[in-house]
Amino acid sequence: MEKTKVAIVGMGTVGTGVARLLLDYGDRTARHAGRILWLEKVVVRDLSKARDMEIPEGVLTDDIAEVTEHPDIGCVVQVIGGLEPARSIMIRLLESGKDVVTANKALLAEHGPELFDRARQLGRAIAFDAAVAGGIPIVTNISQCLSANGIQSIHGILNGTCNFVISQMDELGTDYQEAVREAQRCGYAEADPTTDVDGSDAAQKLALLSHLAFGARVHWKDIPRKGIELLGPEDLRFARELGYRVKLLAVAQLVQDELELHVGPQLVRSDSPLADVGSAYNAIRVVGDAIGRAWFHGMGAGQMPTASAIVADLIDMVVGRTAITFRTLELWSEQPARVMPRDSGTATGRYYLRFTARDHPGVLAEITGTLGRHGISIASFIQHESEGQLGDNVPLVIMTHESTEGATQRAFNEICEMEMIDGPSVRMRVLD
């Protein structure tokens, strides 16, 4: 059987998973690729570091030139995180004639235009299904399987850390800080979880998906985003009481030919398939004008799920499917954007508002008066009987009828400024 030589650059958790699939399960990759994927080189920074798996003699090197100058290696899995030296190494690989498979969504979200352009100029390809939603093959599904559809919307649970934290708070009633510590103990959150919990990670993935599905050209930093830091276990209880669950959603949807984009915690109806996505799982709901609603649900991160996506990309690459697909994808090509982002203030929807107010006569009148002045009407209201005394802080929860993002934002800010409002206030959209 023919051998095709491949290489891995970077031997962290994911790189090790890829090596395992290539070395220990070569029969299965051979069956799907019609040839043996031969792991010729693995480039690491530090040769002396202890490894989780044994790499055959002569494969490990700390010199990238052993890959770039190797005449028989055509395809390289690049799994180093961060922006540099990941960017320079990818350019160097492309310039030396290698196709590249990557899982680095931050790199593509930041330098995608440059990297895809360079690949196109050089007649090379970049595959990146592992960069969004880990094991879920959402990139292939959107860019290939759903290609007959005009995509109408994407609603994604794209950050496993947030989903784990919210699930913990929801199921065990723990507070945010404790749930984050548990996520760190379980390996679902970094020591510094900021980019996960503040919505940045989900926004980067959303920028990539919007680009693929809608031909949008949007930088992830321009996507309005909110994190989960202010959520309390009481929000999850109130949501359940109202027939909803809370999820950090990344949303891209066409509204009057413009693309509405945002990331933030939202209320999702309890009977929606997105409501049941638990633990560190990811899920994406795609609405297409031919297929209708479709859901993709699986592990969004982790060593082997991510390696699964990378090796599938690697097989596509070596058999020649990726070259065909890459040619037709409008990955930051010179073609103009097919759709423009919509002014986020004009987005409409229902909202969940929670205020912590002193239990005091007149507080409700002031809040409802403010909402009314901004044209926001109230669909339902929850204030449970206080166990404390008049003057204690009590949570007030309001579900609004349809209103605009701009109006609720302004009304919410005004209410937060009121003297009687104390402690955290939360505002979330409702997915209907």
Add this chain to the structure above:
Amino acid sequence: MEKTKVAIVGMGTVGTGVARLLLDYGDRTARHAGRILWLEKVVVRDLSKARDMEIPEGVLTDDIAEVTEHPDIGCVVQVIGGLEPARSIMIRLLESGKDVVTANKALLAEHGPELFDRARQLGRAIAFDAAVAGGIPIVTNISQCLSANGIQSIHGILNGTCNFVISQMDELGTDYQEAVREAQRCGYAEADPTTDVDGSDAAQKLALLSHLAFGARVHWKDIPRKGIELLGPEDLRFARELGYRVKLLAVAQLVQDELELHVGPQLVRSDSPLADVGSAYNAIRVVGDAIGRAWFHGMGAGQMPTASAIVADLIDMVVGRTAITFRTLELWSEQPARVMPRDSGTATGRYYLRFTARDHPGVLAEITGTLGRHGISIASFIQHESEGQLGDNVPLVIMTHESTEGATQRAFNEICEMEMIDGPSVRMRVLD
């Protein structure tokens, strides 16, 4: 832009949907194919029949030779149902040098070996993502996106008619016959729904998926199957009481290197993503040794979801991706089966048993005694207080601990023969 000429054979519901995507949404197929998919010919049986959509002058014909002898048509969508003349037409198309896209799962389940062999001999390809689970691209996902995985199991809700009928019974409490009539009114069931409700349709799809995912060679008729005809609304109520929902599942799972296959109604835990699959939707849970659990969920039938899958296949075909994939898929090739079917009697699991018994002293002792003699122990038991009199019929529900298919089958049959047992009895596996 380059034009690639294509044809459609058969202009029923699905064919019309395909024509609509090609004629009305050509920009989007062009974007993904990098060329225009030009609908050159549509072959129908009866030219005089009224059509739901206007077909351009000169395209419609009742002569298949206008396609087979057309030098520029390389790829044909064949959407005629049944076995003949569908089989002969497909062979004729392949022999005249055409690649074929089809949604006809009955044809592939029956004549797959012959058709795929013929295509391979002729250097042609057959694409069939629409044949299983309609709009859900499960064929591409299994044969391409999950190719790095050793698939461990597939659990599919593959028949939308059954799922609609069960959902109706579950949500509205209607009985089986009434739910079937409602499915017929809504267009989800045929006038004769037999092959849907008896599990044959799901078994045909399962045979195809097992072949793709496990390299199994099994004829759909050899897959043990049960339908939903004996289900009563009380089963759905009891299932809920026990924390489950009922779904018609098609199951293929590796057990000690053999493949366990069966189709039938099963109890699914209420918090499982499969439990929430409602109405005429389909869903498939795939467990892979790298990806872990993944779920695919969407419309399993219908004009546009099926057309979505067909046109995606058509694009893959004309750009050249299918030719690559088809070459490496072991579609009934001469290679021996990679896995053998497991004796269905040895399958183990927990079981739900419902008997209708006369409310009579000693009935419970006889039933439990019979189960005990077959080595089956009882995990839980439900008998609600009867509103009638001693001697009336009452339902008894038993959940067993783990036992074998063979033993529960034998015990169930014995109990059904008892004089005190009257009316329908139901036996379902439990998905844990």
